[in-house]
Amino acid sequence: MCLILVGWQVHPAYPLVVAANRDEFHARPTAPAAFWDDDARVFGGRDLEAGGTWLGATRDGRFAAVTNVREPGATKGKRSRGELTARFLLDQQAAQIYAEALTPGDYSGFNLLLADRETLVYASNRDPGHQILNPGVYGLSNHRLDTPWPKLLKARESFSRALDRLPDETAFFELLADRSIEADDRLPDTGVPLAWERLLSAVFVQSPDYGTRASTLLLRNAAGDMVLYEKSFAADGSQTQSSRISTAV
Template sequence: MCLIVVGWRSHPDYPLVVAANRDEYYARPTADAARWPDVPNVIGGIDLEAGGTWLGISTTGRFAAVTNVREPAMAKGAHSRGELTRNFLLSASPAGDYANRVDGSRYSGFNLLLSDGEELIYCSNRDGQPRALPPGIYGLSNHLLDSPWPKLLQARRQFATALQQLPDEAGFFALLGDQTIVADADLPKTGVPLEWERLLSAVFVKSESYGTRASTLAWQHSDGTVRLHEQSFGPNGQALQSSVISTSL
């Protein structure tokens, strides 16, 4: 994932709400969001190259999502970051216990959000020890939790408004579809060329070879319903498959 906004116990009827964009090269093989064939209680996409996932939610109340930390000069980790999310979704460990067992040295820079239904844990191998998050709205892109990047600040503001409109989902997909390019003076400096900083400054990224592959809204309702709604995209932002999976705990 390259942008995740999470509402944790910020709505009386929806204890967990997640809006996220996955940015990736279009050529990387991917399975769209669905129940996993081997573990049907888990819902999410699958990275067919490394076998993990960028975001998933389960009918047992578990949730996991990961973003990379943009650090082009660093050596690549030995393991895919997508296995962090997959392994958590397949386990029964409390989120805090799982996060504390993660060996961050095996991976390139990552930010990991984990929930077992009782806690929301933030874990990063670039930001100290894992920690439980109090109720609130949080944002991640390709730096650390709640880094004040322009697109993340705007997405959090729009998320707070959309949260009050549930079960109407339109506001979330509007924020995930924002293609506004940030002015050069406000761009973060992450070590990539200026043209890439511009491209990646939008919430919704599009080009011929790289961009937002999926926009996902996932939530848990207090009545036990779990829902994941994902729209996938191809080169230059062309809309492809739309998937909606809804079930009860």
Template sequence: MCLIVLGWQAHAEFPLLVAANRDEFYARPTAFAARWPDTPQVIGGLDLEAGGTWLGVTESGRFAAVTNVREPGVSKGRRSRGELTRLFLQSDISAEHYIAQLDMSEFSGFNLFVSDGHSLYYCSNRHAQAQRLLPGIYGVSNHLLDTPWPKLVKARQAFADALPYLPDETRFFDLLADREQVDDARLPNTGVPLAWERLLSSIFVQSENYGTRASTVLQQKIDGSLRLSERSFGPNGQVLQSSVISTSV
């Protein structure tokens, strides 16, 4: 996943709100968001190649999401980053304890959010210290937390502007669908060719072989119920399906 914007205790009725795009090669086998067959209390998509997920939530209020750090030429980690989210969602340990016991050296560069419903933590194996996040709006793409890449700055502002319209999800999906590329003068320099910097500079990424595979909006209410909405895409941004999974308490 290449863009996550979330609100943690930033709305009186929705303590956790997430708008996220997962960018990946279209050829990588993927299951749409659903309850997991082996652990049906977990809701999220599945990477069918390595068995993990980019974003998931449980009925008990656990949440996890991960992005990669863009660092071309760096050797690949021994374990899939999707394990970071899967193992947390399938456990019952606190977010703080989970972060503390991770061997981060086994993974390629990552950004990870985990919440046990009581606290939200961010960590990266490209940053020295994990952070327990205070109430607010946060974002990450393929660098560190709140790195001011133009796409992330734009997405955070649109996210904040959408909060008053909840529970209507329209504006959150509108921000995730933004395909405007950044002008060359404002592009970050992440070590990939200019054509790729341009392609990846938009919030919604589309091409023949690589792009936004899923747009997800997650609403977790103060009573513990949740709603996860996902829109899935194929090559050149072709819509494949939409789904909504809701729980009640």
């Protein structure tokens, strides 16, 4: 499961701000954020099992991120959701045009955020069609955009406060590191066992087999320059690496 927070055209110096946690099984092979060997315009982490990415960006200001939809027992799609983001980043289509051309039935449940320099788009195969998003602060986890799960509401509020402290990135990584578990009476009922509902209620998920693998902050300034900060984590929740990527010349 994952969490993505986006500030779209709400900060005067940074029209795009993204803070995200990628949650995944620790056994799934992953490459940390870097410029991609097969296309140096693109940067971000890489899923080494299927070749896609959960979050990435390009030198010319494009951005894409995906989460799955929590739906235990659903039939698995025949294609990897990570290719949805990778294809957009490797392509030159506008975000809206790309979203209109999706074949959503090929994939398990997904939520997709796409941005070019002018437009931020939300698309999901569990929420028909797509939306062009107005300026604002948005939160996305493993249900539809801005579903009011407790951890999303808490993180979105902290994210809004952190915007005022830019360019200092500290507050964003503090909110992404929150490991507090919600009380049982506040947990959503998403069809997984109660122990999993508890585990997944934290912003930062930590367990021996599954948890937060990476925390990412992406900023695009008014000139279109991008900077990405990433921290990676082991199964015990300890940090294993950090990176900073910038497109500024």
